[in-house]
Amino acid sequence: MTDLVVPGYRRDPGGTHPPLASPGYGSTVLRAPHQAPVPLPHTLTEITGPVLGEGRVLPTDSDLTRQHDGEPLGERIIVHGRVLDSDGRAVPDTLVELWQANSAGRYAHARDQHPAPLDPNFTGVGRCLTDSTGRYRFVTIKPGAYPWRNHENAWRATHLHFSLFGRAFVQRLVTQMYFPGDPLFFQDPIYNAVPEAARGRMISSFDLSETEPEWALAYRFDIVLRGREQTPVETS
Amino acid sequence: MSFGLTPSQTVGPFFSHALTWLDGPDVVPESEPGAFWLRGRVFDGAGEPVPDALVESWQASPEGRFDHPDDPRGAVSGFRGYGRSATDDEGRWGIRTVLPGRVPGVDGRLQAPHIDLSVFARGLLDRVVTRVYFAGQPANAEDPVLSALSSDRRETLVAAVAQDGYVFDIRLQGERETVFFSV
Ligand SMILES: [Fe+2]
Numbered sequence: 101m102t103d104l105v106v107p108g109y110r111r112d113p114g115g116t117h118p119p120l121a122s123p124g125y126g127s128t129v130l131r132a133p134h135q136a137p138v139p140l141p142h143t144l145t146e147i148t149g150p151v152l153g154e155g156r157v158l159p160t161d162s163d164l165t166r167q168h169d170g171e172p173l174g175e176r177i178i179v180h181g182r183v184l185d186s187d188g189r190a191v192p193d194t195l196v197e198l199w200q201a202n203s204a205g206r207y208a209h210a211r212d213q214h215p216a217p218l219d220p221n222f223t224g225v226g227r228c229l230t231d232s233t234g235r236y237r238f239v240t241i242k243p244g245a246y247p248w249r250n251h252e253n254a255w256r257a258t259h260l261h262f263s264l265f266g267r268a269f270v271q272r273l274v275t276q277m278y279f280p281g282d283p284l285f286f287q288d289p290i291y292n293a294v295p296e297a298a299r300g301r302m303i304s305s306f307d308l309s310e311t312e313p314e315w316a317l318a319y320r321f322d323i324v325l326r327g328r329e330q331t332p333v334e335t336s
Numbered sequence: 337m338s339f340g341l342t343p344s345q346t347v348g349p350f351f352s353h354a355l356t357w358l359d360g361p362d363v364v365p366e367s368e369p370g371a372f373w374l375r376g377r378v379f380d381g382a383g384e385p386v387p388d389a390l391v392e393s394w395q396a397s398p399e400g401r402f403d404h405p406d407d408p409r410g411a412v413s414g415f416r417g418y419g420r421s422a423t424d425d426e427g428r429w430g431i432r433t434v435l436p437g438r439v440p441g442v443d444g445r446l447q448a449p450h451i452d453l454s455v456f457a458r459g460l461l462d463r464v465v466t467r468v469y470f471a472g473q474p475a476n477a478e479d480p481v482l483s484a485l486s487s488d489r490r491e492t493l494v495a496a497v498a499q500d501g502y503v504f505d506i507r508l509q510g511e512r513e514t515v516f517f518s519v
Contacts, residue, residue, distance in 0.1 A: 111519075127459030128461060129381075131386070131457060138515055143441045186340075201350075267405075274347050275345045325342070
């Protein structure tokens with residue numbers, strides 16, 4: 101049955117993800133597991149994953165400024181990039197989900213009590229599929245910063261939430277995209293929980309080439325998922 | 337050439353309006369023969385329910401196959417295999433599914449029926465991954481993943497029989513902490 105043994109994916113190198121126990125982010129204290137995770141072999145269950153999208157994504161889902169009768173308030177932006185694996189290979193036809201606060205820093209979520217206005221023309225939820233070269237593109241508005249109660253005068257750095265499936269269970273990723281030069285980075289424990297060398301990978305870059313004159317500024321955010329393990333080479 | 341991996345971040349508290357689908361819990365339709373509910377609750381280290389978690393599932397079909405191009409036995413079309421359920425105020429989640437078939441492990445030997453779960457939540461900076469096994473499955477005794485665990489830890493991965501299916505609670509931390517895997 102060795103023909104059913106398939107190469108797995110490379111394990112994430114240290115220094116990539118934030119430690120689950122990051123006490124500066126208060127909510128981790130009772131939620132981060134105490135036991136070390138047990139390594140799980142990459143069997144067929146782990147190297148496969150849901151192939152979603154067919155019928156689940158409408159063309160209008162990627163333009164968050166066109167989901168209501170009127171236009172949302174705020175600064176219109178284009179957010180685009182590629183989904184790649186760590187070998188630089190495109191991840192095509194994969195579902196990308198986006199959600200965010202409105203331009204006043206408020207989520208259209210029942211539990212968000214921040215006293216900033218809701219925008220009847222903005223839900224802040226988008227989805228799309230990457231194309232055959234791994235590209236995705238959203239039109240949205242720039243979210244506002246919002247306060248939270250993690251510490252004295254705490255504000256989240258401005259961010260968009262992203263959810264990625266890749267093509268395998270082991271590639272699943274939920275992350276946040278930040279904006280260059282945000283003055284709030286220094287005091288945001290969610291951003292700073294990521295090892296310093298990797299933090300910059302979450303920051304989009306201003307992309308003049310994709311701006312639309314007299315319409316919208318553009319930011320580029322490439323997302324890198326783990327790559328396949330190489331097939332072992334016989335050395336003897 | 338290696339590209340640096342994008343780091344994980346928490347889903348935060350305000351995701352359910354974005355990541356909840358009407359058919360999210362339907363790994364299989366109601367009419368599917370053998371369909372049952374796999375339900376559970378998510379608890380934190382103080383034993384309190386976690387009302388802002390998202391549980392996602394991934395599993396083989398009853399024949400042990402996947403609708404996926406990387407399955408070397410060939411993709412079996414039409415079995416979604418995937419479920420998604422946000423927890424409610426009491427930390428409850430649930431998916432409607434069927435018992436997965438046995439899937440070969442890395443040495444080619446068949447594993448016991450299992451469902452992979454990802455749990456996302458406010459306060460989880462990265463997802464945690466666990467596996468659901470099913471009470472009463474003779475293959476549990478020879479499953480390489482289960483067998484490698486001590487018996488008290490192994491128990492946290494075995495869903496109990498319930499009236500309309502199985503129950504699988506997830507304890508993120510502390511007493512009877514669920515076994516979580518690094519993948
Ligand atoms: Fe947020």
